[in-house]
Amino acid sequence: MNWKQELEDHYEEREAYALYRMVMEERFGLSHTDILLGKDSQISEEKQEQLKEILERLKKFEPIQYILGFADFYGHRFSVAPGVLIPRPETEELVKTVISLAGDRVPAQTQILDIGTGSGCIAISLALEGYKLSAMDISEDALSIATKNASNLGAEISFIHENILHPSPCSDKWDIIVSNPPYVCASEANNMRFNVLMHEPHIALFVPDSDPLIFYRAIVSYALSHLNPGGWICLEINQAFPDKIKQLLTSFGFKDPIIINDQYGKNRIAYAQL
Numbered sequence: 593m594n595w596k597q598e599l600e601d602h603y604e605e606r607e608a609y610a611l612y613r614m615v616m617e618e619r620f621g622l623s624h625t626d627i628l629l630g631k632d633s634q635i636s637e638e639k640q641e642q643l644k645e646i647l648e649r650l651k652k653f654e655p656i657q658y659i660l661g662f663a664d665f666y667g668h669r670f671s672v673a674p675g676v677l678i679p680r681p682e683t684e685e686l687v688k689t690v691i692s693l694a695g696d697r698v699p700a701q702t703q704i705l706d707i708g709t710g711s712g713c714i715a716i717s718l719a720l721e722g723y724k725l726s727a728m729d730i731s732e733d734a735l736s737i738a739t740k741n742a743s744n745l746g747a748e749i750s751f752i753h754e755n756i757l758h759p760s761p762c763s764d765k766w767d768i769i770v771s772n773p774p775y776v777c778a779s780e781a782n783n784m785r786f787n788v789l790m791h792e793p794h795i796a797l798f799v800p801d802s803d804p805l806i807f808y809r810a811i812v813s814y815a816l817s818h819l820n821p822g823g824w825i826c827l828e829i830n831q832a833f834p835d836k837i838k839q840l841l842t843s844f845g846f847k848d849p850i851i852i853n854d855q856y857g858k859n860r861i862a863y864a865q866l
């Protein structure tokens with residue numbers, strides 16, 4: 593089977609090879625060198641059938657992470673399925689920012705809440721650094737994937753099933769609240785890649801154009817009553833709204849919000865102290 597022909601009608605040459613290489617490595621244990629030596633054309637008929645199925649799925653722009661069932665994030669391997677957003681490299685910056693905000697607090701005594709945990713990638717990565725984590729999501733599907741990830745990776749997390757837009761009363765307090773909520777405007781959908789738009793959960797991605805900060809308002813308001821004094825809020829944001837998010841934080845009484853860029857130079861993280 594000519595994978596090049598199959599994939600290059602749908603992907604750029606480099607991406608097509610990257611996908612093929614990943615499938616060979618993860619599914620069939622063949623390295624880049626093995627491919628150069630032509631070992632990929634010697635795989636069994638059964639494996640060829642599997643490969644054919646995978647190529648068909650890739651041609652429909654199904655994300656490779658859903659096909660293989662995992663995504664790597666912050667040095668850990670997370671199970672992913674269509675019920676959760678695939679962890680993004682830029683979200684690793686959020687984890688790093690939270691760690692730097694925790695500063696010299698003792699990790700085992702630092703309580704962190706992750707709102708909208710999805711696959712659990714943020715919460716679990718932080719828990720594996722020694723912090724005390726709670727993780728919230730509205731989606732039971734997401735919570736079950738996150739619970740499985742926590743147990744596979746040996747992270748202890750307290751999971752909370754909750755809709756942040758209508759939270760139930762709770763007297764718990766945290767030192768840091770982190771979130772990567774849905775922030776893509778419905779009108780931005782036409783600029784999105786097919787693999788994201790057609791396969792990732794819209795509930796984790798989109799907000800109405802009429803109220804793009806809906807989750808930020810809810811999270812910031814929740815943080816106001818659930819952060820310990822001197823606590824931090826740390827949010828992944830839509831690059832188009834840094835000033836509006838800063839204003840929002842200030843209007844709720846957070847001090848001197850800071851925006852930082854991701855590795856692509858886009859406004860991506862907002863943080864502030866109570």
Ligand code: GLN
Binds near residue numbers: 773775798
């Ligand atoms: N950064 C993601 C994307 O561009 C969106 C993540 C989110 O909505 N929180 O697909």
